[in-house]
């Protein structure tokens with residue numbers, strides 16, 4: 001992977017991304033590049049601005065200043081569904097599944113972002129051929145995340161770990177090129193965390209994705225990520241190889257001083 005990384009093109013370019021909430025600067029002049037195929041980690045103490053940065057990157061929160069481009073297309077300024085249609089998909093720190101719907105229905109609805117059939121078509125069904133394709137793909141995605149045998153169960157009944165995996169299946173249903181995972185290990189037990197690294201890599205390889213991941217669980221970040229960026233009080237204080245970043249005095253200070 002590392003050998004090919006240098007040959008890969010930059011797919012995401014963040015330039016001067018800034019977001020103010022009143023007097024607070026949650027994200028402060030953040031610039032970085034992400035290469036195609038990379039697994040790029042985003043870490044930092046609580047309140048450092050990680051989720052706000054993901055929100056800026058996915059159209060949920062407009063930036064106060066700065067731009068994000070994806071393969072030379074401007075992302076900032078687009079509504080979330082337009083960002084998803086460009087091929088940038090995400091999961092949420094606070095899981096956002098349709099809890100009363102089945103796992104299969106959750107994945108099927110998400111696919112209609114991509115097919116352009118709209119939410120109502122997602123709920124009530126579209127032309128039969130398209131519906132068959134959607135159904136087949138939903139099953140394949142549930143199989144990939146290990147939930148095919150529970151496809152008919154309500155999402156709300158699932159354990160945290162299973163809900164996170166279902167969220168990943170749902171994000172993949174939009175056929176993304178870039179996947180943003182907001183704390184995928186949160187609420188997972190030790191065994192599930194152990195499997196997560198190989199699972200994310202498998203997903204990256206199978207779908208030829210670029211992956212950005214916010215994660216508090218440091219061993220997971222260090223094992224998983226090709227590069228890591230560190231935010232502290234909204235500012236990017238380090239970007240690079242996980243081992244180098246972990247040794248960076250500014251990073252050590254941010255964690256020791258912040259917690």
Ligand SMILES: Nc1ncnc2c1ncn2[C@@H]1O[C@H](COP(=O)(O)OP(=O)(O)OP(=O)(O)O)[C@@H](O)[C@H]1O
Nearest residue numbers: 021024026044045046047048049050051052053093
């Ligand atoms: N909508 C909002 N209105 C006002 N302040 C906000 C809003 N969203 C985030 N903030 C503030 O911006 C700062 C960064 O928050 P953010 O959630 O992005 O941090 P984080 O690094 O994701 O934190 P955590 O690791 O705890 O999830 C915090 O001080 C937070 O209170």
